[in-house]
Amino acid sequence: MILKYLKRLSHILPLFVTLKHMLMRPITVQYPEEKIELPEGTIGLHYLDTNKCIGCGTCARICPNKAIKLEDAGIKEVKTPKGVIKRPMKHPSIFIGRCMFCGLCVENCPTKALKFTTFYEIASYDRKGLFFSYKELSKERK
Ligand code: SF4
Ligand code: SF4
Numbered sequence: 001m002i003l004k005y006l007k008r009l010s011h012i013l014p015l016f017v018t019l020k021h022m023l024m025r026p027i028t029v030q031y032p033e034e035k036i037e038l039p040e041g042t043i044g045l046h047y048l049d050t051n052k053c054i055g056c057g058t059c060a061r062i063c064p065n066k067a068i069k070l071e072d073a074g075i076k077e078v079k080t081p082k083g084v085i086k087r088p089m090k091h092p093s094i095f096i097g098r099c100m101f102c103g104l105c106v107e108n109c110p111t112k113a114l115k116f117t118t119f120y121e122i123a124s125y126d127r128k129g130l131f132f133s134y135k136e137l138s139k140e141r142k
Contacts, residue, residue: 045120046116047141048138053114065099065100067099068094071133095130
């Protein structure tokens, strides 16, 4: 008798779970129309501040996956203790398909020119789309 009652209960109880969730606020969003605001510290695509980058190449050397390469960025004026000099500048570009988002490049950048953004829409149909030049990395993204 008790066993029969318990068996019936086991059929009804999940219905209450469903009902409870019907009354709760949805936790999903209609992506891509709606987007969740991600918390600070989320690791997304890198941002490069070209005004801070001195082209030292530390990021490229430290990257364990060799995802970073230095790209020619033309002649730039650089402040030195002896005054302002003009010199050829290089900035990093990232092949994000190789990146494992370990953060070593960001942590070791001596001028804090590289940082992570919360931008995560970096999927691409081809490998070319996974390549981010220094110009693309320096775009403001939300
Ligand atoms: S981003 Fe930082 S580590 Fe990389 S080249 Fe520029 S200054 Fe050096
Ligand atoms: S986060 Fe790590 S793997 Fe990605 S580019 Fe920087 S050092 Fe390389």
